[in-house]
Amino acid sequence: MSDFKSGLEYALQQDQNDELKSYRNIFHIPKDTDGNELIYMTGNSLGLQPKQTKDYVNQELEDWANLGVEGHTEAKNPWLPYHEFLTQSMANVVGAKPIEVIVMNTLTANLHFMMVSFYQPTEKRFKILIESDAFPSDKYAVESQLRHHGFDDKEGLILWKPRKNEELLRYEDLETILKEQGGEIALIMIGGVNYYTGQYFDLKRITELGHKFGCKVGFDCAHGAGNVELNLHDSGADFAVWCTYKYLNSGPGSLAGCFVHERHAHNKTLNRFTGWWSHNKQTRFNMRDEFDQLSGAEGWQLSNPPILSMAAIRASLDLFNEVGIKKLTQKSKKLTSYFEFLINQLGEDVIRIITPKNPAERGCQLSIQVINADKSLHDKLTKAGVISDWREPDVIRCAPVPLYNSFEDVYHLVEKLKSILNE
Incomplete structure (x- = not known):
């Protein structure tokens, strides 16, 4: 300008x-x-x-002090459904539908849980494509998934690299990789905004390209959530993960977010790790029922959520909701x-x-x-x-x-x- x-x-x-x-x-x-x-x-x-974060967290400390276990149902903001208080606001921030979003776990843990479901290697199609200067945690995570499935983590990792004397990545080069090796790539996992260069990728373009070659596509949006308009639903990505302590101001090491596209919402055949918080809410406390999978992103939860961390996220998300x-x-x-x-x-x-x-x-x-x-x-x-x-x-x-x-x-x-x- x-x-x-x-x-x-x-x-x-x-x-x-x-x-x-x-x-x-x-x-x-x-x-x-x-x-x-x-x-x-x-x-x-x-x-x-x-x-306002202190007031939000203090409210939960007060209810815990005064109510003990009854806070799960009797707190000012009852703890049992507490994660639901965050869903609509978080969906607005990342451009998704409420059924597609859940606040849970931490970033790299969520990435692993997503790869349990969306990295489906076969003998011929087992490779994972990431950007060459991905955030180290992403690289370590995908390498460990390759090893976990019995593949060589060097042979199985494909790097989308910038050209000589350039820092930014070009889509034509990604297209060339996919034309040459697309049939061997099971998953494309890119940082939505690169941590080092700040390059914000066209998520929809990458997703369409990946799907064209039969790959699953996911994004680490740690540097995107609360920073750019991600439009995750419209991107068509299979999944995305992000943290909340950067642009979402929720405090050091706070909980993370997860997106699973609604086309996967009711697919109960997808491989996944499960826990009691991904079980049907109506029968969760019957304890002896067979597992009954929740639909949508909620169906990837494992444990009951840490309320104090969620209270800090809620304090910030209320501001995002106000501004837009x-x-x-x-x-x-x-x-x-x-x-x-x-x-x-x-x-x-x-x-x-x-x-x-x-x-x-x-x-x-x-x-x-x-x-x-x-x-x-x-x-x-x-x-x-x-x-x-x-x-x-x-x-x-x-x-x-x-x-x-x-x-x-x-x-x-x-x-x-x-x-x-x-x-």
């Missing part, structure tokens, strides 16, 4: 005109030892705490484009952005490479009051999150970076 301007006055004006500006005040912003707010740009690693993902992504695109504009002012001979230029192909994260820099640059930035994220070998990841970051934040971040580079 060419209508951006330099200078603090412009940034302050943009904040004044921002219809979401009040939301910043309902988050705890970390401060330095002198009580000054830090410039927090790592919502892509851990989202900030909404101020569309308004958030509108602000996000403007804020990130402004950030890009300011970084580009510093000159490409010094600094460059490896994240896609097209706002439709990224979320709010920009991955910045500084020529000849090492981690000492990041350390200086931290000392200057900027909380960002260093990834080896030479990338600083910054994510201006629309719920709590401002244009002023972005302006001051770039000014501090400029000052360090000019030392």
